[in-house]
Amino acid sequence: MKKRLLVVAALMAVGVMAVPASAEGEKIGIAMPTQSLERWNRDGSYLKEQFEAAGYEAELVYSDNEVDQQVNDIQNLISDGVNMLVISAIDGEALNTVMDEAAEAGIPVIAYDRLIMHDAVSYYVSFDNYTVGTLQGQFVVDTLDLDNAGDATYNIEFTAGDPADNNAGYFFNGAFDVLKPYIDAGTLVVVSGQTDFDTVATAQWDTQTALERMQNILASYYADGTQLDVALCSNDSTALGVTQAIESDYAGSNSVLITGQDGDEANLANIVDGKQTMTVYKAVANEAVVTLDLAEAILNGDTVDESLIEASAWDFDCAYDTESYETSEGNKCPSFLLVPTVVTANNLQEALVDPGYYTMDDDGYLHPTA
Ligand code: BGC
Numbered sequence: 001m002k003k004r005l006l007v008v009a010a011l012m013a014v015g016v017m018a019v020p021a022s023a024e025g026e027k028i029g030i031a032m033p034t035q036s037l038e039r040w041n042r043d044g045s046y047l048k049e050q051f052e053a054a055g056y057e058a059e060l061v062y063s064d065n066e067v068d069q070q071v072n073d074i075q076n077l078i079s080d081g082v083n084m085l086v087i088s089a090i091d092g093e094a095l096n097t098v099m100d101e102a103a104e105a106g107i108p109v110i111a112y113d114r115l116i117m118h119d120a121v122s123y124y125v126s127f128d129n130y131t132v133g134t135l136q137g138q139f140v141v142d143t144l145d146l147d148n149a150g151d152a153t154y155n156i157e158f159t160a161g162d163p164a165d166n167n168a169g170y171f172f173n174g175a176f177d178v179l180k181p182y183i184d185a186g187t188l189v190v191v192s193g194q195t196d197f198d199t200v201a202t203a204q205w206d207t208q209t210a211l212e213r214m215q216n217i218l219a220s221y222y223a224d225g226t227q228l229d230v231a232l233c234s235n236d237s238t239a240l241g242v243t244q245a246i247e248s249d250y251a252g253s254n255s256v257l258i259t260g261q262d263g264d265e266a267n268l269a270n271i272v273d274g275k276q277t278m279t280v281y282k283a284v285a286n287e288a289v290v291t292l293d294l295a296e297a298i299l300n301g302d303t304v305d306e307s308l309i310e311a312s313a314w315d316f317d318c319a320y321d322t323e324s325y326e327t328s329e330g331n332k333c334p335s336f337l338l339v340p341t342v343v344t345a346n347n348l349q350e351a352l353v354d355p356g357y358y359t360m361d362d363d364g365y366l367h368p369t370a
Contacts (some may be wrong), residue, residue, distance in 0.1 A: 086291055
């Protein structure tokens with residue numbers, strides 16, 4: 001990705017490559033949910049950089065996790081005359097009015113990372129969200145060698161994401177589907193009994209909310225020294241809170257297997273320190289590359305299907321999927337889905353540093369490059 005940007009910049013500098021005629025004067029409105037959750041800062045800057053390097057004007061807004069503000073921000077992008085909207089919704093069900101307005105103005109919409117439940121969405125770009133969950137679940141199965149557990153039992157608690165985010169259910173279901181057979185067999189025991197998505201969900205993916213819920217669980221079910229073996233957390237912002245709760249309030253002395261997602265800086269530090277066990281990394285730089293190429297194809301009036309992938313110079317995997325996601329009942333949303341990877345203390349260098357996503361200090365801690 002970096003190489004591509006450098007080549008574009010170098011060619012433009014020597015005047016070999018003019019701004020593509022189709023990009024001239026075209027404006028892209030980019031609406032991200034919040035800067036308080038780390039990844040969206042990376043998404044926002046990669047997207048803006050990518051579109052600007054390709055010659056587009058790009059307007060980037062963050063809406064502080066406030067639904068009304070996001071509606072307002074998107075309305076402003078529409079009045080500013082954007083030719084395309086790239087939106088990651090705070091609440092996928094709450095953008096109906098503004099999506100109607102985008103449709104009336106003839107502005108194509110790409111749902112970025114999180115699906116919007118409205119048929120004005122032309123395409124969806126994301127990672128395979130169900131797979132994110134299955135990777136977390138399978139990591140637990142493999143690490144505890146549950147298939148050969150014999151009579152051994154392990155205690156587990158679940159922490160899921162924001163119910164307003166369409167992704168959250170996919171992550172949870174992916175993990176739960178892998179782990180359910182072991183729960184049914186009694187190898188995994190959910191001591192709190194909390195296995196229902198709405199019960200384990202975390203509004204706004206908030207770290208403090210996840211922390212407080214885990215403190216309550218520890219006080220209610222583990223205060224007598226009952227051992228907690230696994231804290232299955234859907235992402236890093238929730239894993240951070242759960243890890244803090246375990247550090248401060250857990251009576252046991254074993255180290256708890258904690259999952260996450262994103263590769264947030266504090267969580268990678270926890271992985272280096274042995275406090276979090278894994279995270280599922282999603283290369284958002286590549287998600288931005290797909291979004292740019294898709295937006296260009298839409299604006300040029302090109303056919304958009306798997307030929308976009310075949311014609312691309314992408315050096316990463318991406319699937320064209322017309323079945324998995326619907327914007328309304330029966331209305332499938334054509335999707336470009338990238339592939340997530342498992343990151344542990346053992347592959348930080350190859351998975352994150354070598355591809356250029358993070359730098360590593362001498363002490364082993366990582367810092368995102370964007
Ligand atoms: C994203 C995750 C992220 C979560 C909270 C989800 O929609 O797919 O990567 O952890 O939002 O920001």
